[in-house]
Amino acid sequence: MASQTNSDVTIIGLGLMGRALAGALLTAGHRVTVWNRTTAKxxxxxARGALPADSATSAVNASPVTISCVSDYQSLQQAFAPVADELDGRLLVNLTSGDSAQARDMARWTERRGAHYLDGAVMAVPPTIGTAEAVILLSGSKTAFDSQRPVLDALGTATYVGADHGLSALYDVAGLSMMWGVLNSWLQGVALLATADIDASTYTPFAVRMAQGTVGWLAGYADxxxxxxxPPDDATLATHAGGMAHLVAESERLGVNAELPRLFRSLVDRAITAGQAEKSYPALLEQFGQESRTS
Structure with missing residues (x-):
């Protein structure tokens, strides 16, 4: 085998995302070694020039950098357990989805074996990998991140979020919360307008304007x-509560599921009970720091 260079990369896990990652690296001119339990993948x-490995151990030994993208952390640990003695001095970039505790545990396991570790989250779908549209969040060693920028940038927009290995996972779930919040609220609106025979395509341009306008408030609210x-520069929580009451009542009257707006209202009602009626909407944050309650 030829000697390793900084352009050598191993990919472990060849699902849709793993294959996309390997393909982007090949396109960028890297020498890529691949391994997957199912060799047909x-x-x-x-055929495009990737090199096969007959085991996870030989795959890791082939490159100074190994990128893993498998189904879960259990599969990740199973793949790397036989390789534990081969990791010294290497970099493991883990793009397997999981939570922040799992990421920190994996970092400790890896670093005890003398390796560097970056935990990551892929905020993209496979067809966008290798383009600027694909955001790859990474946390852990800044030195490791900087030293492998050519590899990481080949995957998309590589974004370093901090030294805490759990940060990528936290950003990931926070982003998903934002995504599902927007989508579920849009669906609530679609269901409401459908009762007046307004289709989703007609409603959506208005929904987009509302979403964009709301995004414009976030920087000020963050401050x-x-x-x-x-300070209630735009509206008080009491004012929001009145609007939410209308949304709940209208949904119920029209036979549209009102669980989502009832949840909105319950959070605001609790904040008002806690004496925050005259504060602005971000004061609701205190409710997110409390255990959930059932009404």
């Missing part, structure tokens, strides 16, 4: 959160 990549002061 490597065929297209081998309020960071300072711990909530």
């Amino acid at each position: 490597a065929e297209e990549l081998l 309020q959160v960071d300072s711990g002061t909530y």
Whole structure:
């Protein structure tokens, strides 16, 4: 085997995302070694010039950098357990989805074996990998991140979020919360307008304007959160509560599921009970720091 260079990369895990990652690295001119429990998934990549490995151990030994993207942390640990003695001095970039505790545990396991570790989250779908549209969040060693920028940048927009290995996972779930919040609220609106025979395509341009306008408030609201002061420059929580009551009542009257707006209202009602009626909407943050309650 030829000697390793900084352009050598190993990919472990060849699902849709793993194959996309390997393909982007090949396109960028890297020498890529691939391994997957199901060898058939490597065929297209081998035809493009990827090198096969017959085991996880030989795959890790082939490159100074190994990128893993498997189904879960249990699979990740199973793949790397036989390789534990081969990791010294290498970099493991883990793009397997999981939570922040799992990321920190994996970092400790890896670093005890003399390796460097970056935990990551892929905020993209496979067809966008290798383009600027694909955001790859990474946390852990800044030195390791900087030293492997050519590799990481080949995957998309590589974004370092901090030294805490759990940060990528936290950003990931926070981003998903934002995504599902927007999508579920849009669906609530679609259901409401459908009762008046307004289709989703007609409603959506208005929904987009509302979403974009709301996004414009976030920077100012973030300043309020960071300072711990909530001046009601636009509206008080009491005003929001009145609007939410209308949304709940209208949904119920029209036979549209009102669980989501009832949740909104319950959070605001609790904040008002806690004496925050005349504060701005971000004061609701305190409710997110409390255990959930059932009404």
